[in-house]
Each structure stands twice: as structure tokens, then as C-alpha cells.
Ligand SMILES: Nc1ncnc2c1ncn2[C@@H]1O[C@H](COP(=O)(O)OP(=O)(O)OP(=O)(O)O)[C@@H](O)[C@H]1O
Ligand SMILES: Nc1ncnc2c1ncn2[C@@H]1O[C@H](COP(=O)(O)OP(=O)(O)OP(=O)(O)O)[C@@H](O)[C@H]1O
């Protein structure tokens with residue numbers, strides 16, 4: 001067994017939503033299908049995947065906002081759905097979240113000062129000067145002037161709001177921080193500052209991060225492990241180096257290759273996509289419709305995850321073959337960027 | 342090429358209990374028919390506020406215009422009355438807002454909202470509108486069943502695309518897209534950008550593309566403007582700006598954008614913070630973060646100089662030029 005302490009373990013978790021349609025029928029859609037991963041204390045798992053693949057749903061399951069239909073979620077070894085109230089309260093105190101949408105996650109009636117000091121007061125801090133010092137220090141860290149403390153959330157630009165949400169999540173040292181696209185609304189310079197801040201913060205506080213982003217550069221910068229999601233399942237997971245440089249799933253390949261300034265005309269070569277549907281899930285591999293390497297077997301047999309290296313799992317019938325096709329090709333690290341279309 | 346939108350020396354402020362915030366300090370640019378015009382710049386530099394001013398939404402947020410002009414197809418936008426405005430907004434000019442939920446109603450399904458938008462701006466039967474809604478959703482790579490969902494049942498990227506679909510569906514003359522791709526993974530983003538470009542070709546719409554994402558901007562824009570502290574500090578063709586950036590802020594921006602890909606270790610950032618909008622700007626607002634600043638930069642606002650259609654507001658660049 002692994003001796004590392006796991007801050008968060010997602011163990012064979014599935015989630016099915018049942019919705020009543022207008023006609024009174026219920027439809028069941030399986031959004032998360034048998035997802036497993038673990039994040040050691042003080043480490044970061046980067047979660048990437050196509051829009052709508054279920055990343056935000058995974059965060060809701062990890063934070064105990066929704067109950068998994070199957071499987072278990074453990075926080076430092078405790079199953080958060082099978083434990084006493086005291087443990088649940090402890091869990092709530094130890095986890096923080098930065099939401100994908102910076103607009104609806106801040107209470108519009110509260111000034112920034114109140115938004116940031118609330119968690120400190122709830123935690124029992126009553127020294128006014130100490131609170132003030134903490135607030136100012138945190139604001140500077142995220143690159144905002146301290147007189148912004150007197151403003152309401154609506155008076156900020158999108159990126160400024162996101163930084164307030166990040167400041168709020170860091171002000172009480174959490175043991176697990178879930179970040180859902182925290183940097184996508186930030187310009188590169190501020191993004192760099194926030195990513196550096198998150199990295200330093202993790203080093204000093206030993207916080208575990210579940211970090212969601214579609215920006216492969218930020219993912220590579222912050223993650224120790226990377227999981228790639230497609231249509232509700234993890235299709236590839238492994239150490240950051242394995243996934244970024246020795247990726248074996250065709251979708252990972254697509255993500256990594258299009259993250260370098262690619263030309264639009266090149267993209268035309270992608271096969272016309274057939275959208276997988278939740279109401280009528282594909283019998284075989286969900287990526288079949290977009291895959292450049294597909295064979296007959298992919299259309300009727302879903303691939304199972306196979307370990308191809310130490311802790312590196314891939315769900316693809318042709319993971320081995322793919323490595324041979326691609327040879328030694330890895331992410332491009334240098335060279336002139338090309339802008340021409 | 343014909344000028345479609347022309348913004349000249351637009352300045353404006355918001356009054357708060359703490360004092361006056363100088364948010365736009367002389368924004369000038371023009372957008373030609375059929376072109377894709379990009380605006381990039383630091384968070385809080387006034388990109389959204391510029392877009393909202395062009396749409397005449399900004400005044401509802403307490404934004405007051407002090408000076409300047411906005412001209413669309415030869416008409417004075419700031420002088421429009423209510424009736425003209427109704428025709429202008431959503432009809433001739435459509436916006437894809439930064440926050441998708443501002444334009445979606447949580448109580449209605451995506452389908453009914455798309456159909457509603459289509460029917461308000463075009464004379465269509467419900468059946469026709471539905472057919473169009475599904476056609477455009479397919480182009481956006483949204484599965485048909487997702488149109489039957491309420492906003493809370495959709496992912497962040499789907500919401501963003503639904504809002505985009507609604508704006509595009511009515512074939513406006515100009516689309517202002519305010520960071521429309523922030524919640525999309527790269528593969529979907531490429532398709533989205535391509536769709537925007539197709540629409541541009543097909544219907545001859547101009548696009549104002551606001552973003553902080555250099556990759557996205559460099560993929561679809563013909564010309565790019567760089568905004569800093571409420572001013573456009575540089576504006577040029579795509580290649581002119583990316584290959585030959587002149588303003589020190591643009592250069593720093595391109596450096597930290599790391600366009601060639603992979604980063605590990607430390608991220609490149611631009612030191613310092615943007616100026617406080619409470620202070621009335623004197624001189625160049627980038628001066629105290631700029632490696633090339635001279636005494637003059639702190640005292641006088643640099644005027645716009647143009648060479649080969651490449652506009653820049655910078656004293657240091659002017660000095661370099663006079664030497665050569
Ligand atoms: N309450 C719900 N009822 C039904 N379906 C839902 C519900 N919530 C989410 N879904 C569906 O679950 C899928 C995954 O959504 P999720 O928000 O987790 O995606 P995501 O990976 O975060 O995508 P994005 O990158 O676009 O934010 C989507 O297809 C969405 O429509
Ligand atoms: N309602 C408001 N009241 C007071 N100040 C505001 C208001 N709305 C915006 N501001 C301020 O105006 C400035 C410009 O905001 P704007 O939203 O235009 O920035 P932006 O360039 O779009 O940034 P981002 O990339 O973060 O979205 C910011 O400093 C912001 O704090």
C-alpha cells in the first residue's frame with residue numbers, strides 16, 4: 001500500500017441525475033461514470049477535459065455538495081458521507097473552493113471587507129488589528145489595492161472579482177482547495193502572479209489542490225498529477241510528466257497539440273464530430289467520433305483503463321500502438337510562434 | 342474599407358462614495374466593415390466598460406461619459422433616443438457578454454430563450470426559429486438534448502456557447518464578444534473561433550473580440566488594440582503588433598503570454614500594479630512600471646503617433662523614431 005497521506009480520495013464514484021421532463025416522465029443521465037483518483041497532502045491534481053465532460057460535477061461531489069450515486073469520497077481517510085456531524089463540520093472548515101463563475105459566487109450585498117473577514121470571524125479571530133493586517137496582506141498578494149476593500153462585487157471587472165474569490169479562499173489556511181478554472185478570466189500577467197502565489201502558498205501551507213483548467217500551460221505549471229476527462233470518465237491519468245510528454249490517449253494528444261498556437265486551417269482536418277449523447281450513450285468508446293486512430297472494435301467495445309507505466313493509466317484500445325506511431329514526439333518547447341492563418 | 346464603428350477620445354467616470362473613478366481616459370479606435378478587431382489588455386483596464394459604452398449599457402451602471410464620440414454607420418450613437426436604441430441594441434449590434442448568466446434567465450430552458458431571441462429580432466414562426474436554434478447549436482457543438490435543459494443543468498462552457506449562439510443567430514452588423522472563450526477547452530475553442538470567422542465571411546459581420554488570450558486573439562483578429570488603464574496604447578495589424586510590438590507594455594504582455602507553449606518553474610509576470618483609477622491620470626499611466634521611462638513620461642500624456650498604420654502612444658518610441 002501507499003504510505004502517502006491522501007487529502008482527498010475519489011473512489012469509483014458515479015453520478016446520475018434524474019430529471020423530470022415537462023411531460024412528467026423522468027430521464028436519468030449518467031454524468032460521471034466510475035471516476036477514481038487520489039490527491040496526496042500538499043500535492044496538486046490537475047483535471048482537464050472537454051467542456052461538459054463533468055469537471056465541475058466532480059468538484060461538487062468532492063466538496064459534499066452532492067451525493068454520489070455510487071462509490072465513496074474520503075477526506076484524510078474519512079468517508080465524508082458515512083461519518084458523524086462533528087467530522088462533517090471539520091471537513092467544511094478545512095476545504096475551500098474557487099468557483100468557475102466569479103459573478104455569482106460573491107454575495108452582491110456584501111462589501112469586499114465583509115466578504116474577506118467573514119471566514120476569519122467565523123473561525124474565532126477577534127483581534128481587529130490582526131484582521132485588518134491579514135486583509136491588507138491578502139489583497140496585496142492577489143494584486144489589488146487595499147482601498148478596494150470598501151467596494152461591492154459589482155464594481156469590479158471580471159478578473160478583479162476572480163481575484164477576490166481567490167483571496168477569500170486562501171485567507172483561512174485550508175487543507176484542501178478546489179479551484180475550478182481560477183485563472184481563465186485573468187490576463188497573462190495577473191495569471192502568472194496568481195499561479196506563483198498558489199505555488200508558494202502550497203509549499204508553506206501543505207495544502208492539497210484539485211485544480212481545473214483548460215490551459216495546459218497552467219496545468220503543467222501547478223500539477224504533480226494530471227487526469228484527463230472525456231464524457232464523464234477519466235481517459236488518462238498519471239504523473240504530470242507522463243501525461244504531458246508521454247501521453248497515450250488521442251484526446252490528450254489533441255488537447256496538447258492544439259494548446260500551441262495552431263492554425264485554424266490545420267484544424268479543418270479534424271473529422272466531423274459526432275456528439276455523444278447522455279440520453280443515448282455510445283456503446284463503445286465515447287471519443288470514437290473524433291478519433292483519428294479509430295478501428296472497428298472502438299465502436300462497440302468500451303476500452304478499459306490499462307496501466308502502461310508506473311501509475312499511468314490510459315483507457316484506449318490502442319494505447320500501445322499509438323506510442324509507436326508517434327515515436328519520440330513530445331510537446332514543443334521552443335521555436336518561433338507562427339501566427340499566420 | 343468602410344468605417345463601421347468609430348470611437349473618438351472617449352472618456353468617462355463613475356462616482357463612488359470614495360471619489361471619482363477615472364475609468365476611460367481617451368479611448369480612440371475604429372472598426373471597419375467585415376473585419377475582426379481585437380482588444381486585449383490587463384484585467385481592469387476598461388475593456389468591458391468600452392464595450393458597454395458602445396452598446397449604451399454603461400450608463401445603467403452609473404458610468405458617465407465626459408467627452409468623446411461614438412459613431413456607428415455614420416450615426417451618432419450617444420444621441421440615440423429610446424426607440425432607435427432598441428433597434429440598435431441586439432439588432433444591429435449584438436453582444437456576447439463576459440458573464441453568461443447576465444443574459445440568460447434561470448427559469449427558462451436554453452431552447453426557449455434562443456427561440457425567443459430569434460423571434461424578437463427576425464420575423465420567424467416558432468417552427469422556423471426552432472429549426473434555426475438547433476442548427477446553430479449543432480455548429481457550436483452543443484448536443485440537441487442540452488437545449489432542453491435549464492441553465493443550472495448546463496456546464497460553464499455550454500452556457501457560454503448558448504449565449505454566443507443567441508448573439509450570432511440574429512445576424513447583426515457587428516458582434517461584440519467579451520471574453521467568449523474563457524470557459525472552453527482548446528479544441529472547442531478552436532471550433533468556436535472558426536464559427537465566428539465563418540459568420541463573418543458569410544454575413545459580412547464585423548467582430549470586436551475582447552480577450553486577454555493572445556492565442557485566441559492572434560487566431561482570428563485582423564487588427565489588434567492594446568488597452569492599458571483606460572486608454573488604447575497601441576493599435577496595429579495582427580502581424581505588425583505581434584512581430585513588431587512597440588509599446589513597452591505590449592512587449593511585456595507578449596513576453597508573458599509565452600506564445601511558444603510550455604512553461605514550468607516560475608511564471609513571467611509584469612512587475613508592479615496598474616494605477617489606481619481614483620487618481621486623475623497625469624502623464625503616461627504605464628510610466629512607473631516601464632523600464633524605459635523618462636522624466637517626461639511622468640509629466641505629459643504621450644500623444645498618438647502613426648507610422649505605416651501602426652499607432653502607438655509612447656514618448657520612448659517617439660524618441661527612437663526621431664533618431665532613425
Ligand atoms: N443538475 C443537472 N441535471 C442534469 N444534467 C446536469 C446537471 N448538472 C450538470 N449536468 C450535465 O453534466 C455535464 C457535465 O457538467 P459539468 O458542469 O460538470 O461540466 P464541466 O466539465 O465542468 O464543463 P465546463 O468546462 O464547460 O465547465 C453536462 O453535460 C451538464 O449538462
Ligand atoms: N459599477 C462599477 N462601479 C465602480 N467601478 C467599476 C464598476 N464597473 C467597473 N468598474 C471599474 O472599472 C475598471 C474597468 O473595468 P472593466 O470591467 O472595463 O475591466 P476589463 O478590462 O473588462 O477587465 P477584465 O479583463 O478583468 O474583465 C475596473 O477598475 C473596475 O474596478
Ligand SMILES: [Mg+2]
Pocket residue numbers: 055056057100180496497498
Ligand atoms: Mg465547469
Ligand SMILES: [Mg+2]
Pocket residue numbers: 157158159388389390439519
Ligand atoms: Mg471585462
